[in-house]
Amino acid sequence: MCPNRNREADGLMGDAAHQKRKSDHNEGNAFDLTHDPANGVDCHFFAKLVLLDYRVSYVIWNRQIYNTASAGEGWRPYHGRNGHTHHMHVSIKAALRDIASPWPWASLEC
Ligand SMILES: [Zn+2]
Numbered sequence: 001m002c003p004n005r006n007r008e009a010d011g012l013m014g015d016a017a018h019q020k021r022k023s024d025h026n027e028g029n030a031f032d033l034t035h036d037p038a039n040g041v042d043c044h045f046f047a048k049l050v051l052l053d054y055r056v057s058y059v060i061w062n063r064q065i066y067n068t069a070s071a072g073e074g075w076r077p078y079h080g081r082n083g084h085t086h087h088m089h090v091s092i093k094a095a096l097r098d099i100a101s102p103w104p105w106a107s108l109e110c
Contacts, residue, residue: 001105001106001108002036002039002040002108002110004039004040005034005036006034006036006039006041007034008034008086008087009033009034009035009086009087010087013025024057024091024092029092029094029097030090031089031090032088032089033087033088034086035087039110040108040110041110043061043062043087044061044062046088047062047088049104049105051066052104053103053104055092055096055099056068056091057092058091059091060078060080060084060088061088062088063078063085064076065077065078
């Protein structure tokens, strides 16, 4: 997907400091995607797109969080220290993580 995109904040596992904190990344149940609209990855769009997948538990993007377990509340303010304005965070339901069907963005052209 989007071969020329910026991958600066992409990742599954956090760095050493991050691994000391409680995080879905430490269990391999989360990934980050770098916001790079010039190269096809506009997280304003992707944050909504990933929510179409039933494996996603919550998304943090641009100082907002969407938890699929309380979808009726929609996007709510996120007050974490990192506002996630340069990358979005996607957490996956642990019980569904091994389902290998394609993600909604797998066939997107950039
Ligand atoms: Zn993250």
